Amino acid sequence: MISHIVALLLAILLAGIYFSTSGRKHDVKLNIPTKRSFWYIGTPEFFVDPFGFIMECIEWSKGELFSFRVMNNTVIVLRGIPGRDAFFSKGLDFMAGYRMLNPQLVDVMPVSEIKGDESWAGFMANFIRSEVLERMYPTMLQDISKIIDTWGHSGATDPFKNVYELVFALSMRLATCNEFCDDPTKVKALMRIFDRLEAGSTPTSVILPWFPTPARIGRLLAGGELYKMISDVVQARKKEGRREDDPLQVLIDKGFTLVEITRFIAMTLFAAVTNSGNVLCWLLIYLEVHPAWKNRVRTEIQDFLETSSSIQSQPSVAPIANIIANMGTEAMEAQTPNLDLCINETLRMIFTGTFMRRNVAEDIFVSGTRIAHGTFLMYPTADLHFDPSIYPSPHSFRPDRWSPEAVEDRKKMGITFLGWGAGRHVCVGKRTALLMMKMIVVLVMAGFEADIVDERGQMLKELPAAKHDMLFKVCPTKDNVLLRYRRKPIGRD
Numbered sequence: 269m270i271s272h273i274v275a276l277l278l279a280i281l282l283a284g285i286y287f288s289t290s291g292r293k294h295d296v297k298l299n300i301p302t303k304r305s306f307w308y309i310g311t312p313e314f315f316v317d318p319f320g321f322i323m324e325c326i327e328w329s330k331g332e333l334f335s336f337r338v339m340n341n342t343v344i345v346l347r348g349i350p351g352r353d354a355f356f357s358k359g360l361d362f363m364a365g366y367r368m369l370n371p372q373l374v375d376v377m378p379v380s381e382i383k384g385d386e387s388w389a390g391f392m393a394n395f396i397r398s399e400v401l402e403r404m405y406p407t408m409l410q411d412i413s414k415i416i417d418t419w420g421h422s423g424a425t426d427p428f429k430n431v432y433e434l435v436f437a438l439s440m441r442l443a444t445c446n447e448f449c450d451d452p453t454k455v456k457a458l459m460r461i462f463d464r465l466e467a468g469s470t471p472t473s474v475i476l477p478w479f480p481t482p483a484r485i486g487r488l489l490a491g492g493e494l495y496k497m498i499s500d501v502v503q504a505r506k507k508e509g510r511r512e513d514d515p516l517q518v519l520i521d522k523g524f525t526l527v528e529i530t531r532f533i534a535m536t537l538f539a540a541v542t543n544s545g546n547v548l549c550w551l552l553i554y555l556e557v558h559p560a561w562k563n564r565v566r567t568e569i570q571d572f573l574e575t576s577s578s579i580q581s582q583p584s585v586a587p588i589a590n591i592i593a594n595m596g597t598e599a600m601e602a603q604t605p606n607l608d609l610c611i612n613e614t615l616r617m618i619f620t621g622t623f624m625r626r627n628v629a630e631d632i633f634v635s636g637t638r639i640a641h642g643t644f645l646m647y648p649t650a651d652l653h654f655d656p657s658i659y660p661s662p663h664s665f666r667p668d669r670w671s672p673e674a675v676e677d678r679k680k681m682g683i684t685f686l687g688w689g690a691g692r693h694v695c696v697g698k699r700t701a702l703l704m705m706k707m708i709v710v711l712v713m714a715g716f717e718a719d720i721v722d723e724r725g726q727m728l729k730e731l732p733a734a735k736h737d738m739l740f741k742v743c744p745t746k747d748n749v750l751l752r753y754r755r756k757p758i759g760r761d
């Protein structure tokens with residue numbers, strides 16, 4: 269049966285190629301470079317390797333706008349400063365853009381906003397507002413210390429798994445329920461579900477959203493498992509007449525259905541985990557390759573810990589987590605400015621994908637090109653992040669670019685940094701993400717001597733290449749790296 273369907277699809281594909289009429293190098297109607305496309309699927313290269321395809325087009329189009337097709341839809345990639353101004357100031361639709369062009373989100377994004385007028389982003393922002401973060405701070409610090417205390421005295425682990433797990437556990441606190449967060453087996457189970465949801469998201473999901481490929485079946489099953497885990501907790505609370513002080517209770521009290529709750533949790537985890545986890549791993553890598561900055565950050569953390577305690581030589585980081593917790597979130601934020609500089613610079617260098625939108629209003633004009641109603645749009649971050657007139661020697665890691673004076677100086681150029689978004693859709697999780705990353709770096713550096721090494725255990729001399737598997741995501745490294753650690757007395761070296 270499956271082989272018949274595959275044969276039929278192949279026949280449709282070949283017919284499409286044969287009868288294709290739109291394989292032009294230059295689209296006369298749009299008057300911009302346009303990639304060859306085929307009936308039904310559009311531009312095939314986009315589906316094979318979206319990141320590689322867009323990067324190759326950026327070279328090929330020589331700074332001009334360019335277009336390609338995803339099925340019957342025109343996608344225009346805006347460029348440079350005029351493109352930036354149109355992309356971030358007009359009323360373009362955020363959800364519609366990502367739902368179509370980022371297959372990772374096809375199944376988890378809602379098709380409409382939350383009940384009433386509240387947007388999903390606004391609703392999510394409410395879950396991570398300052399009072400909630402302040403209240404959760406001690407528990408989140410304890411979550412980290414419980415996990416890193418299981419690492420033992422010394423060892424080497426894959427940061428894209430183990431450091432990522434820390435971010436995952438913290439994000440679960442912000443999006444799920446106490447029953448999951450207090451049970452390490454549930455944290456691991458949810459992480460596996462999340463991996464399958466992400467791994468099942470291939471570009472084919474855009475062309476054939478209904479086709480039961482093994483990847484898609486895997487994703488649906490993972491979604492089903494998440495639904496079942498949540499449903500069990502909701503039923504147990506109902507049966508026992510029990511209430512908890514956690515995000516799930518808020519969703520239940522708001523009258524959300526189980527499907528809506530499952531979607532909200534999956535979306536929040538996607539928004540919170542993937543970028544924060546991978547940015548944090550890259551931060552550790554960048555610090556390793558730039559030892560002067562690593563030393564600055566280490567000294568800053570020692571100073572911060574000394575102002576908070578005189579604890580020496582503990583077998584666990586739990587006591588230091590308690591003391592940091594008592595100082596509140598603002599102390600951590602204010603006393604680690606070098607970490608801020610390094611995180612921003614890491615984001616500038618590693619966040620190299622594209623933003624996505626759809627023009628759902630009237631036609632607009634950018635650099636003389638008409639962007640018709642219904643057109644999908646992309647904007648590459650590299651057009652700003654690697655523009656030497658904005659960031660001299662753009663490929664060098666220079667955290668000093670983020671000093672308050674340098675930032676103030678760049679303000680006259682308008683939007684120059686997209687690491688946390690810009691315009692109408694600035695990241696609502698910026699403060700949360702920074703705090704999560706800082707909590708983890710501080711506790712890991714407080715408890716361990718830690719270095720990033722290559723998979724043979726050799727010191728990293730240069731940056732590893734990134735494995736660009738998604739367009740809007742900070743991706744992991746292509747070759748494995750390891751976090752090598754050895755427990756140290758807590759306090760000054």
Ligand code: HEM
Nearest residue numbers: 389392539540543544547623687688689693695696697701
């Ligand atoms: C290092 C971690 C993170 C990075 C680099 C990051 C980056 C971004 C960027 C660039 C955007 C704008 C996308 C666009 O305009 O197309 C965005 C939006 C958003 N982010 Fe984050 N984010 C991070 C962590 C988080 C966390 C922890 C949360 C929530 C818990 C979150 C929630 C959101 C939401 C809801 C939006 C959509 C805002 C809207 O529609 O107005 N993000 N993020």
